[in-house]
Amino acid sequence: MSGFRATSGGRFDRARRVSFTFDGVAYLGHPGDTLASALMANGVSLVGRSFKYHRPRGVLAAGAEEPNALVTVDRGPGRITPNCRATEVELFEGLVARSQNRFPSLGFDLGAINSMLKPLFPAGFYYKTFMGPAINGKAKFWNRLFEPLIRRAAGLGAAPTEPDPDAYASLFAHCEVLVVGSGEAGLRAALSASENPAVRVILCEMDHDFGGWLLADPTGARFRDEAIATLRTRPNVRLLSRTQCFGLFLQGFVGLVERVTDHLADPAIDAPRERLWQVRAGRIVIATGAIERPLVFPDNDRPGVMLSSAAHILQGRYGVLPGRAIVVATATDAAYRTAFALADGGARIEAILDRRDHAGERVRAEAEARGIRVETGLTLLGTTGKKHVTGVSYAPMQNQDLRGPSQVIACDTLLVSGGFTPTLHLLSQARGSLRWDEPLSAFVPDKVPENINIAGLASGDFPPELRGAALGLLPGNDDKSALAFVDFQNDVTARDIRLATREGFRSIEHVKRYTTTGMATDQGKTSNINALSIAAESLSQSLPKTGHTTFRMPYVPVTFGTLAGAYRAELFDPIRRTPMHDLAEKRGAVFEDIGLWKRAHAFPRAGESVKAAVQRETRTVREHVGIFDASTLGKIEVTGRDAAAFLDRIYANPVANLAPGRCRYALMLNEAGFLIEDGIVARLSDQRFHITTTTGGVGKVLHLLEDYRQTEFIDLDCFLAPVTEHWAVIAVQGPKAREVIAPLIEGINVAADAMPHMTIREGRLTGVPCRLMRASFTGERGFEVNVPADFGFFAMEALLARAEGLGGGLYGLEAMHILRAEKGYIIIGQETDGTVTPHDLGLGWAMGKAPRDFIGKRGLARPDLLAKGRKQLVGLLPDDPAVVLEEGAQIILQHEPSTGIAAQGHVTSAYFSPNLGRGFALAMLKDGRNRMGEVVTIPMPGERVLARIVSPVFLDPEGRALHG
Amino acid sequence: MLLIPCPYCGFPRPEIEFRHAGEAHLMRPEEPASDEAYAAFLYERENPKGIAAERWRHVHGCGRYFNALRDTVSDRILAVYKPGEVRPEVAS
Numbered sequence A: 001m002s003g004f005r006a007t008s009g010g011r012f013d014r015a016r017r018v019s020f021t022f023d024g025v026a027y028l029g030h031p032g033d034t035l036a037s038a039l040m041a042n043g044v045s046l047v048g049r050s051f052k053y054h055r056p057r058g059v060l061a062a063g064a065e066e067p068n069a070l071v072t073v074d075r076g077p078g079r080i081t082p083n084c085r086a087t088e089v090e091l092f093e094g095l096v097a098r099s100q101n102r103f104p105s106l107g108f109d110l111g112a113i114n115s116m117l118k119p120l121f122p123a124g125f126y127y128k129t130f131m132g133p134a135i136n137g138k139a140k141f142w143n144r145l146f147e148p149l150i151r152r153a154a155g156l157g158a159a160p161t162e163p164d165p166d167a168y169a170s171l172f173a174h175c176e177v178l179v180v181g182s183g184e185a186g187l188r189a190a191l192s193a194s195e196n197p198a199v200r201v202i203l204c205e206m207d208h209d210f211g212g213w214l215l216a217d218p219t220g221a222r223f224r225d226e227a228i229a230t231l232r233t234r235p236n237v238r239l240l241s242r243t244q245c246f247g248l249f250l251q252g253f254v255g256l257v258e259r260v261t262d263h264l265a266d267p268a269i270d271a272p273r274e275r276l277w278q279v280r281a282g283r284i285v286i287a288t289g290a291i292e293r294p295l296v297f298p299d300n301d302r303p304g305v306m307l308s309s310a311a312h313i314l315q316g317r318y319g320v321l322p323g324r325a326i327v328v329a330t331a332t333d334a335a336y337r338t339a340f341a342l343a344d345g346g347a348r349i350e351a352i353l354d355r356r357d358h359a360g361e362r363v364r365a366e367a368e369a370r371g372i373r374v375e376t377g378l379t380l381l382g383t384t385g386k387k388h389v390t391g392v393s394y395a396p397m398q399n400q401d402l403r404g405p406s407q408v409i410a411c412d413t414l415l416v417s418g419g420f421t422p423t424l425h426l427l428s429q430a431r432g433s434l435r436w437d438e439p440l441s442a443f444v445p446d447k448v449p450e451n452i453n454i455a456g457l458a459s460g461d462f463p464p465e466l467r468g469a470a471l472g473l474l475p476g477n478d479d480k481s482a483l484a485f486v487d488f489q490n491d492v493t494a495r496d497i498r499l500a501t502r503e504g505f506r507s508i509e510h511v512k513r514y515t516t517t518g519m520a521t522d523q524g525k526t527s528n529i530n531a532l533s534i535a536a537e538s539l540s541q542s543l544p545k546t547g548h549t550t551f552r553m554p555y556v557p558v559t560f561g562t563l564a565g566a567y568r569a570e571l572f573d574p575i576r577r578t579p580m581h582d583l584a585e586k587r588g589a590v591f592e593d594i595g596l597w598k599r600a601h602a603f604p605r606a607g608e609s610v611k612a613a614v615q616r617e618t619r620t621v622r623e624h625v626g627i628f629d630a631s632t633l634g635k636i637e638v639t640g641r642d643a644a645a646f647l648d649r650i651y652a653n654p655v656a657n658l659a660p661g662r663c664r665y666a667l668m669l670n671e672a673g674f675l676i677e678d679g680i681v682a683r684l685s686d687q688r689f690h691i692t693t694t695t696g697g698v699g700k701v702l703h704l705l706e707d708y709r710q711t712e713f714i715d716l717d718c719f720l721a722p723v724t725e726h727w728a729v730i731a732v733q734g735p736k737a738r739e740v741i742a743p744l745i746e747g748i749n750v751a752a753d754a755m756p757h758m759t760i761r762e763g764r765l766t767g768v769p770c771r772l773m774r775a776s777f778t779g780e781r782g783f784e785v786n787v788p789a790d791f792g793f794f795a796m797e798a799l800l801a802r803a804e805g806l807g808g809g810l811y812g813l814e815a816m817h818i819l820r821a822e823k824g825y826i827i828i829g830q831e832t833d834g835t836v837t838p839h840d841l842g843l844g845w846a847m848g849k850a851p852r853d854f855i856g857k858r859g860l861a862r863p864d865l866l867a868k869g870r871k872q873l874v875g876l877l878p879d880d881p882a883v884v885l886e887e888g889a890q891i892i893l894q895h896e897p898s899t900g901i902a903a904q905g906h907v908t909s910a911y912f913s914p915n916l917g918r919g920f921a922l923a924m925l926k927d928g929r930n931r932m933g934e935v936v937t938i939p940m941p942g943e944r945v946l947a948r949i950v951s952p953v954f955l956d957p958e959g960r961a962l963h964g
Numbered sequence B: 001m002l003l004i005p006c007p008y009c010g011f012p013r014p015e016i017e018f019r020h021a022g023e024a025h026l027m028r029p030e031e032p033a034s035d036e037a038y039a040a041f042l043y044e045r046e047n048p049k050g051i052a053a054e055r056w057r058h059v060h061g062c063g064r065y066f067n068a069l070r071d072t073v074s075d076r077i078l079a080v081y082k083p084g085e086v087r088p089e090v091a092s
């Protein structure tokens, strides 16, 4: 117990109280408090356990840079937020917060035993310990022992397990000037930029109130209040509080996240939790201030040790004193001002311990006038206490040597000031550069992009009282000393960084990764410069030569919810349903995801397995007739005077000579000569084509065709219209296909001689306009009925009723796959993989004999594509007819291969065929067409399967069933 | 995020309206092309540090393909022009 609320001062609502709990204990605070200020006002100084050693920790800082006071805020199921900085959590009635990384309790933490085992946790501990030994190729110790233990022992808060019930909004905004930070510099920038009413200004502030340091400084309050009042009267100004600028991107593109409801006890039900602002700003003013650095010395992490500036804010803004008996250890004059403010607030300043030989004249005089004890030219050697600091030991220094014995001063609070670092993360993100300023001992802006201004402390323009620094491990301490923390959140000590350099890590980026310094959720906001300084010193090189690590966005952690926004569930991964989806559902379809589409895999009947349904459907098509929803096929209408000439260049097949009313199976190659798409080209009239693509390929094909139309074949006059969603497609396949459609069709003669295989006609189906195509992907007599999508359901219902009267029925995607494979019909992406030519597939005939040019023709003539020994499409029949091979299985020629034998091919499709009464497969095999009848070996899980190479056409090789 | 003006629709627009379409000014070698020349056409690309001429499509706008000069160091679009137009001279 040490902190308390002073009777006056601060900018919070002293009249009202709110209740909250921390680790189950109820406390009172005030509106305007943060969780940190309210806890300190209640005398709670132990707020967390550290990451690695489970050391007791208290509040160190005052804002986003806080490394220690990470808490879990619990707003109910799915609304548990871990790793919130208590210095940023606003108090509200009923707030429930918990400490983290402790078991069983914060006061008594078993994990603290790690602290006694600290020789076991040096830099690179994880790398050194877990790289071996591997047993039977498995890192056994890592997987079974170390990882679960470490995951439990070292960690932060736990993520919620329920889905996030909150909504997240997202919007775009534009402005001429964006000001980041509302301290004095930010307010002045916003005031001056917005004088011109034509200049739209956005001022964003991560805190819940505007003003930055001015909120803690009674002398600055009036300017702050007047500035905000003025800005509020200007319609061209948008003030955003609780809004974090987390990333600067190219050309003035900025990411802001606004916390909308997390600070409210009872938020409106329809309010978003957070809002992502994507701002395009003409000019960005970075007015993000500076962050104070702690001092590095042994046991510098006990609760009760706090940054001087944080204590100043605590007192000035929240009226809270961090303790009653305070020692200030400093290398700046600013900490003297903190001491004076706390003394005015009622605390006792036991001493100011100045690392420097001389303090500034003004603060020295004032300390003397106030009767405050000041010691100068000294170093700190440690602190005493367990869960709270009880004293600090120091010794006088002369140059780099101790000048006298160490002394201890008792205190309940130790404030530290190791100097200030301009907050320039955003400048780095915007590809600006930094340079080391030796007198300031800080990185300051160097090259600043032309659309960015740096204002205030961030620019490195420090008032004299903020100058001064004590970098790295304070003298008089060595590696044998107790833990001197640099990175409080990741528990990285001065010794760890020295060890890393001794072990050969010289690049600061490597030191960072090896020691994990600066890699915690605070990204080293308070620790980076000290870490750099220790690394530089131990490498005996200058700090600028050592360089600094890269700042990356986000500046503070951003929730996944904010980044995802509305794009969750179906809006993230939309579902496409065909017009006949409900019919399939009614008929018990089991669906399969194909891209975004839901496609019926099979239609199992009551008591029937999916497998059995597939076999039944496959037989039904060959014996009677099947009805299939083919609406997902890509469809493009190509029109215009030169439509035929255009397609003739696009496809490997000749198209110009296709007569109106005729269709052709056609192949699309890329410039390299490889097959990328197939489909049907149907000529409706002289200047109108209906072409189909694979389900997944239509977007890519349309993009490609537009590319050629716009940029390559600019001499041709034609147009492309995507019509996939316009037409519902029902395939009617089987010996009785004509019987099914004939009575329903009007205006088309569907007789065998009037409408042979591969023709297209326009007419009506039960009164609905239809494009009727005679085509087959099953090898049976087949029609593909295209009707406008709105009529798809009814057309399919009518066709199904007819089919069922003839012994037929629905078939799904899996039966379709078996039917086409039995005929050796390929599927793009299954038999092909981007390296397959038409010749490889035995489709060379499709390109015709007449000389003509088309895309891929020259590519096909390249030597490797003509070489012997290419993989070719073949069929495989396993010796055991019950066996179905694994798709993707490798094929080898020997039965007992020696190691290092390369596979000669792979299985591309494999099924059990009820029509063949056995398992069968398609495969791509080196020189396959010359190996007919040979037996190959296919290694499968647990066995080797022998199979005979056969023609890829397993049924009706003459194609008799297609015709008639 | 890049700002890209469309030579047909005007105004700098956010990158998400566009789709990148590879290097510009690739010339199909004159027939009969050697295998080497054709392989170069297929696979060899400039990938410069500095000004790159590339094709973009205003896919969520007018749907047109056009050419753009982008400085790959500053990642800024320096000029846009229609297919068939001469590559403009710009300084990076």
Ligand SMILES: [Zn+2]
Residues within 6 Å of the ligand: B006, B007, B008, B009, B010, B058, B061, B062, B063, B064
């Ligand atoms: Zn456009």
